Amino acid sequence: MNEEIAVQLTSQPKEKPDEQHLGFGQYFTDHMFVMDYTDGQGWHDPRIVPYAPISLDPAAMVFHYGQAVFEGMKAFPHESGKVLLFRPDQNMQRLNISNDRLGIPEVSGPFVIKAIQKLVDTDRSWIPQAPGTSLYIRPFIIATEPCLGVRSSYTYQLLIILSPVGAYYSEGLQPVKINVESSYTRAVQGGIGFAKAAGNYAASIKAQNDAKKEGFSQVLWLDAIEKKYIEEVGSMNIFFKINGQVITPAINGSILEGVTRRSVIALLQSWGVPVEERKISMEEVLQASISGQLDEAFGTGTAAVISPVGELHWNDQEIHINQGNIGEISQRLYDSLTGIQTGRLPDEFNWTISF
Known part of the structure; x- marks a missing residue:
């Protein structure tokens, strides 16, 4: 027009x-x-x-x-x-x-x-x-x-x-505690989970309220059918660094494809860090933690940019990540993205526009 x-x-x-x-x-x-x-x-x-x-x-x-x-x-x-x-x-x-x-x-x-x-x-x-x-x-x-x-x-x-x-989380760039939701469902393939629709967020509020009462910052949603595979956090996509490789759930029709998510994948690939978009289960994350191969986890989104995850609570199990510290990849991604967004670092991807 x-x-x-x-x-x-x-x-x-x-x-x-x-x-x-x-x-x-x-x-x-x-x-x-x-x-x-x-x-x-x-x-x-x-x-x-x-x-x-x-x-x-x-x-x-x-x-x-x-x-x-x-x-x-x-x-x-x-x-x-x-x-x-x-x-x-x-x-x-x-x-x-x-x-x-x-x-x-x-x-x-x-x-x-x-x-x-x-x-x-x-x-x-x-x-x-x-x-x-x-x-x-x-x-x-x-x-x-x-x-x-x-x-x-x-x-x-x-x-x-x-x-x-200011910062989306009151903790700032500090690892957050996240509850893995095993009862409620946010979205299902064929529904509107991939759209940024108001109703998606309405469906998440009850679980979010319950999680906050227990001291968690956010909820991690699992697939609606098997309650097995990781999808996304309420306001973020999620990444795990396991044995040197970064893994994030593949876009499947019930996950919002975040702009920050896409940017993180591009940055990691440009650094030569192996990145895989695929199904990943909570059981795989748990076993990686037990074996000492779960190096770090972080969420990505416009509001928080990068949000390190320090602890996942799944059923009765607590998965502690990187001793509650910010991971090397999380910190580097945060510094790089915010540097590009504010113009402190060169924008080699031509991602920003100025006026």
Whole structure:
């Protein structure tokens, strides 16, 4: 689409939060992007407006049938004064994969990236400068038609909001404890596990709440059929370094293909580290731990970047990893990815765009 993006600036700018105590997703900038979709007209009326509540009919289909997808990205300040985005084209590709699976109309990736740049530029003063911080970008699409018929909505809204954030985990870059979920199921092949759909996360909340009560940071999900094979952590893909080789579950239709996951695989391959995408069971991880071959484990995701795993709790067994310390590969990946994202290191993969 070629429509110009209208801009309405706020008359009441907010007070900015303390960069040393941002947390994650708790504060929001002065403006947001909104664009509408109408069947027969397509996407239209792109605009940047003051951040404010949105008004929806109680019969809006998103409330009843869950047509809602989203993405997560970050903007980073560069010492030159420019802003860097990390692989936004990959997020747009995945957004349209999610759209297709949930019956939502496709968006123009280049136009949404343009909208993101304009919105970030509008709220550029909100980009935090403290080490380890960034401006989180949340594009999302919801079904807005007031109708109680079970079908695709005829109208939608795409919105983009921004949030200055610190570390996703309060522990920072410290190994986390994860509970392996053996009762509940998040996704199954043929379902929507590979899409970044709101419903996927709703399905995970009960197990996440239970795990937090027991002192765990996250939940590791197993396959829905046999409860045997590892899939992903609630907010991350998962990797294991076993006997010198890095293994991650293969994309199988119920696992979200993370942008950070894909980037980690590319980095490891460029370093000559053997990487394998395949089925991996909890029993294999347990046996690797017993034999002393489980060197390290880590999660990958936009929010946390790299999150070392220090302990897995599976049924009644505790699997301690690398004596609770950050592994060499985890640290190197974190340093390399954040270095590329912020422009401190050369971007040999052409992953970042600046504006």
